[in-house]
Amino acid sequence: MSTRTGSVSVADSPAFESPVVRSYETSDSADLVLTDISATTKWLVRASSGGAVADRLGASFGSSSVAASGATVLGSRPGEWIVLGTAGEVAGAVEGLEGLDSSDFVSCLDWTHGRALFRVTGNETARMLEKVCSLDWSNPMTPDGAVASASVAKVTCDVARNDVDGTPSYLVFCDRSFGQYLFDALIDAGDEFGLVIGPAGP
Incomplete structure (x- = not known):
């Protein structure tokens, strides 16, 4: 089944395989959560x-x-x-x-299959991202809804602030081939703030 959009077809895609191939213990009950949502x-x-x-x-x-x-x-x-x-x-x-x-x-x-997408959510998100990216993460410079391109852990990324129920949350996109490396780099950056890995999903 596919949906036609002019000459564009949004079709049922092949089974999605995440660029994050390592296994992690997961939890969604923490103040800082990193989630692989590449299947979106x-x-x-x-x-x-x-x-x-x-x-x-x-x-x-x-x-x-x-x-x-x-x-x-x-x-x-x-x-x-x-x-x-x-x-x-x-x-x-x-x-x-x-x-x-x-x-x-x-x-x-x-x-969908060519880009990794991660969400990091929590009140310490800005401090975590400051460790791997030189953007100004303060509210006046990157309010909810802001979008930017930047180097994150030396990977070219698109970053969007997309708060969840009033809690700071960021979407981080990168080329699929850098997905596993960037995911691990974000884990390392968030470790001192008690980061946990959320269950993967779209």
Whole structure:
């Protein structure tokens, strides 16, 4: 079964295999939790930063929004967006984008299997990330909804603040091939703050 989105097809993907291949004890009852959510459906959309696609997606460069379908839209670069959520939410967000404006070149690419995605949540998250990334993690500079590209543990990443019930939480994306290394680097950075590994999932 597949969902057609103009000339884009959001299809049932092959079984997902996480880039994190090591086993860890897991818990979700701690003040700082790192979770592998790489199985989350994620698409990359490129189009003019001032066109109809940009208006529909809603998230300007460096910010995020929630689409009507429920998908999260991250303005990762000028004219570039990451759309993530369930398969249905993402399909609803990208449906028809390629035919929205005939004067604009639009591309939609399924990133689900090519990018690792981790979520780190807790009040000590900013202090933890300061150990592996030079961004200013203070609330005025990276409020909830902020999106940035940065080196995290010397890996090029997209990072988005996406708080959970008022608790600071960050999404960290990287190329799949760096997934295991980055996951372990984040564990090491969070160890002094009592970090635990949450159960993997989308």
